[in-house]
Amino acid sequence: xxxxxxxxxxxxxxxxxxxxxxxxxxxxxxxxxxxxxxxxxxxxxxxxxxxxxxxxxxxxxxxxxxxxxxxxxxxxxxxxxxxxxxxxxxxxxxxxxxxxxxxxxxxxxxxxxxxxxxxxxxxxxxxxxxxxxxxxxxxxxxxxxxxxxxxxxxxxxxxxxxxxxxxxxxxxxxxxxxxxxxxxxxxxxxxxxxxxxxxxxxxxxxxxxxxxxxxxxxxxxxxxxxxxxxxxxxxxxxxxxxxxxxxxxxxxxxxxxxxxxxxxxxxxxxxxxxxxxxxxxxxxxxxxxxxxxxxxxxxxxxxxxxxxxxxxxxxxxxxxxxxxxxxxxxxxxxxxxxxxxxxxxxxxxxxxxxxxxxxxxxxxxxxxxxxxxxxxxxxxxxxxxxxxxxxxxxxxxxxxxxxxxxxxxxxxxx
Amino acid sequence: xxxxxxxxxxxxxxxxxxxxxxxxxxxxxxxxxxxxxxxxxxxxxxxxxxxxxxxxxxxxxxxxxxxxxxxxxxxxxxxxxxxxxxxxxxxxxxxxxxxxxxxxxxxxxxxxxxxxxxxxxxxxxxxxxxxxxxxxxxxxxxxxxxxxxxxxxxxxxxxxxxxxxxxxxxxxxxxxxxxxxxxxxxxxxxxxxxxxxxxxxxxxxxxxxxxxxxxxxxxxxxxxxxxxxxxxxx
Numbered sequence: 001x002x003x004x005x006x007x008x009x010x011x012x013x014x015x016x017x018x019x020x021x022x023x024x025x026x027x028x029x030x031x032x033x034x035x036x037x038x039x040x041x042x043x044x045x046x047x048x049x050x051x052x053x054x055x056x057x058x059x060x061x062x063x064x065x066x067x068x069x070x071x072x073x074x075x076x077x078x079x080x081x082x083x084x085x086x087x088x089x090x091x092x093x094x095x096x097x098x099x100x101x102x103x104x105x106x107x108x109x110x111x112x113x114x115x116x117x118x119x120x121x122x123x124x125x126x127x128x129x130x131x132x133x134x135x136x137x138x139x140x141x142x143x144x145x146x147x148x149x150x151x152x153x154x155x156x157x158x159x160x161x162x163x164x165x166x167x168x169x170x171x172x173x174x175x176x177x178x179x180x181x182x183x184x185x186x187x188x189x190x191x192x193x194x195x196x197x198x199x200x201x202x203x204x205x206x207x208x209x210x211x212x213x214x215x216x217x218x219x220x221x222x223x224x225x226x227x228x229x230x231x232x233x234x235x236x237x238x239x240x241x242x243x244x245x246x247x248x249x250x251x252x253x254x255x256x257x258x259x260x261x262x263x264x265x266x267x268x269x270x271x272x273x274x275x276x277x278x279x280x281x282x283x284x285x286x287x288x289x290x291x292x293x294x295x296x297x298x299x300x301x302x303x304x305x306x307x308x309x310x311x312x313x314x315x316x317x318x319x320x321x322x323x324x325x326x327x328x329x330x331x332x333x334x335x336x337x338x339x340x341x342x343x344x345x346x347x348x349x350x351x352x353x354x355x356x357x358x359x360x361x362x363x364x365x366x367x368x369x370x371x372x373x374x375x376x377x378x379x380x381x382x383x384x385x386x387x388x389x390x391x392x393x394x395x396x397x398x399x400x401x402x403x404x405x406x407x408x409x410x411x412x413x414x
Numbered sequence: 415x416x417x418x419x420x421x422x423x424x425x426x427x428x429x430x431x432x433x434x435x436x437x438x439x440x441x442x443x444x445x446x447x448x449x450x451x452x453x454x455x456x457x458x459x460x461x462x463x464x465x466x467x468x469x470x471x472x473x474x475x476x477x478x479x480x481x482x483x484x485x486x487x488x489x490x491x492x493x494x495x496x497x498x499x500x501x502x503x504x505x506x507x508x509x510x511x512x513x514x515x516x517x518x519x520x521x522x523x524x525x526x527x528x529x530x531x532x533x534x535x536x537x538x539x540x541x542x543x544x545x546x547x548x549x550x551x552x553x554x555x556x557x558x559x560x561x562x563x564x565x566x567x568x569x570x571x572x573x574x575x576x577x578x579x580x581x582x583x584x585x586x587x588x589x590x591x592x593x594x595x596x597x598x599x600x601x602x603x604x605x606x607x608x609x610x611x612x613x614x615x616x617x618x619x620x621x622x623x624x625x626x627x628x629x630x631x632x633x634x635x636x637x638x639x640x641x642x643x644x645x646x647x648x
Contacts, residue, residue, distance in 0.1 A: 004535035011523040312519045315480060316533040316581075317508015319501060406481030409515060409593070410471065 030288030031342025054147030112144025136221025155200030205365025512582030
């Protein structure tokens, strides 16, 4: 059975169609645009995150923590480890990468590990010379921790796999050096020079990476850097990248090496996106604010026009809380319709925005507007509308409930 | 909440003793009721008459628990209600008191049937089908059986007042209070409405208290209580 209060609320509201439509429109706009802005800002954040994970993996292990008297004493006495992050000293690089890789097998969330040896180089083509960074990798390992396989835009990974002197060159660097697949380059590091052949050209979309990075086979880099063992860092990919901070903390404690999750590594960019999301959210909340003011106005008008009806209801035994509920139900009806229509409107506009062609490169590469569909955006949009509209509705609802029926029928209601 | 148990016809349904009421503030404060005592028995029709401003409507609203006295006591079916809280007085109104106002006071967005069902829906004593059957029966009784689905705006003044009477009787109250129920109607409709109120009240054993300016209506009541300057004078 429909509550009598709801029934009355519905009739009161539909009697003020124009005012109700205004409140409803603002609610729909508030909910819808909130969803759209969150979907787009999160969409760009999502592709940025995927780009970075595809380049650098979820966790990077580098630099051995230097034992202190305190940590050694704690480790020797028991299994308890005393972590002291501030002032911890590190020894650069990973001296025994294979031992660490073996130990990482015990971490259930780890999907792959790649030992990387990095060095600064000069690369010379027939056209010019550029400074760059070389990364010595084992291809199969690195394909498990990056999107390198999908980032090839010219040439074949197979050619790199089969050629010891093969090189994978970033798109921007290749353009600067006017390199094409099959061209040869001279790479010089620490006074040593060696000739390599461009097996393929990759493009991550992150300009800084595409401008400086060259992938070579690990033995070649060891030879160039005269470093027969060790690695600069271990790049780790996880099944669930969101758990990276917890996994990294455990790795650091167990492996005694610095372990940085992607959330910490890319903190400044992620905070930029978060700030953008919050600021756009606040901006579009103005619509929800207007919706709450419109609702306030509508209900205040209905209270003024329905004082006699309120007196009738009170004379029939309707309590003050019934009157409050009748007015809150009106806000509830507008909110319910506004939330559903607003969510559909938001989803529709999000889809349309997702079709808009837009060429972006710099920190990621995209050829269209990026959007994502996340239920949390819908919950936040509806939650914001519910809080603002209900708070605004409380004032006229309580005013209506405070009206004295005797005053109204006597015609002296204030 | 029940304010009191059932009352047999002829028993006192409502009693007030030494009621005082002030209206207005500061220099504008007026002593409207100056110690009014009154009682109403079931099955009897009482008319309160008097000039404008003598306090008869104020008394009616106090008796109907729509307002609170500044002094004195009101009993509804033997239970003192004048010093109870708003919730108790509201519950007593819903269960024991029916109101008919001068200006009909129908809820215009609702049909005649819905208007009559509204007090029953709040009281929740009957099942929905029983509520509708009773509302139809009451509208039949006031001669509007064919207009149950008309909105308030689609009814004439006399018809609206008849719907208001049906609504006032919906919860089978022991007390029916009517404030100038015929004051806004023509002679024909006035007679019709008064006859309805008295007939239904007699049939159902209700105490009817009506405030009127109309001497003909007053003469036809079982008891007439003239008021002047905040007191009964006869």
